[in-house]
Amino acid sequence: xxxxxxxxxxxxxxxxxxxxxxxxxxxxxxxxxxxxxxxxxxxxxxxxxxxxxxxxxxxxxxxxxxxxxxxxxxxxxxxxxxxxxxxxxxxxxxxxxxxxxxxxxxxxxxxxxxxxxxxxxxxxxxxxxxxxxxxxxxxxxxxxxxxxxxxxxxxxxxxxxxxxxxxxxxxxxxxxxxxxxxx
Numbered sequence: 001x002x003x004x005x006x007x008x009x010x011x012x013x014x015x016x017x018x019x020x021x022x023x024x025x026x027x028x029x030x031x032x033x034x035x036x037x038x039x040x041x042x043x044x045x046x047x048x049x050x051x052x053x054x055x056x057x058x059x060x061x062x063x064x065x066x067x068x069x070x071x072x073x074x075x076x077x078x079x080x081x082x083x084x085x086x087x088x089x090x091x092x093x094x095x096x097x098x099x100x101x102x103x104x105x106x107x108x109x110x111x112x113x114x115x116x117x118x119x120x121x122x123x124x125x126x127x128x129x130x131x132x133x134x135x136x137x138x139x140x141x142x143x144x145x146x147x148x149x150x151x152x153x154x155x156x157x158x159x160x161x162x163x164x165x166x167x168x169x170x171x172x173x174x175x176x177x178x179x180x181x182x183x
Contacts, residue, residue: 005177006166007089010159011065012038014087020159028173032180056081065089068149072128088149090158093132124148130155 009031010023016034043061046052052066057079074081095114097107113119120131121139130150131137137145137152145151149158166173 004181005173007065007091007161008035008177009173010089010161014159020087020157023159024162024165026165026169026173028169028176032176035180068130068147069128072147085149085154086157088154088158090149090155090160092160092163 005028009026009028012031012034013023013026014020015038016030018030044051044055046055046064046066049066049070052064053070053074055061056064056071056074057077068083071081071083095111097104097111101107115133117131117133117135118139120133120136123129124131124136124140125144128144128147130148131140132150134150134152140148146154149155
């Protein structure tokens with residue numbers, strides 16, 4: 001799945017005043033119209049998280065849309081940045097096992113290991129990325145927990161990206177997105 005439009009369309013609709021509970025189904029034409037309005041103000045269409053961080057370090061942009069782990073890394077480095085959780089875009093990841101996998105038992109053990117709340121808490125505290133298991137927050141200091149996107153009060157303000165919608169509309173969305181980017 002290519003989907004470079006992924007999360008940009010949601011952000012455009014939010015910027016256009018669409019309430020977070022009305023983002024889906026995405027009105028792609030409306031989102032692209034808002035993107036037309038915003039495009040002249042975009043300094044950098046970053047391709048890597050490191051590129052986004054560098055732009056912030058060099059004060060090459062006033063605002064950016066990128067992962068909280070990268071923003072917190074900048075904060076730790078004393079770069080004067082902060083973030084806003086209101087209308088954040090929540091992109092979920094999944095641990096899956098392919099049907100017919102030869103190593104299903106080992107994969108199941110790994111998923112159990114990786115899903116353990118204490119392990120997820122340690123990972124979140126070390127990487128600054130949100131813990132998917134809500135029980136992990138029982139093992140994360142409040143000071144660090146409030147910085148994470150999946151902290152319950154922060155996640156309540158999220159638009160969870162609907163991968164099912166994208167899977168169903170991938171071809172038409174990418175065609176429109178690619179045409180828009182070439183303008």
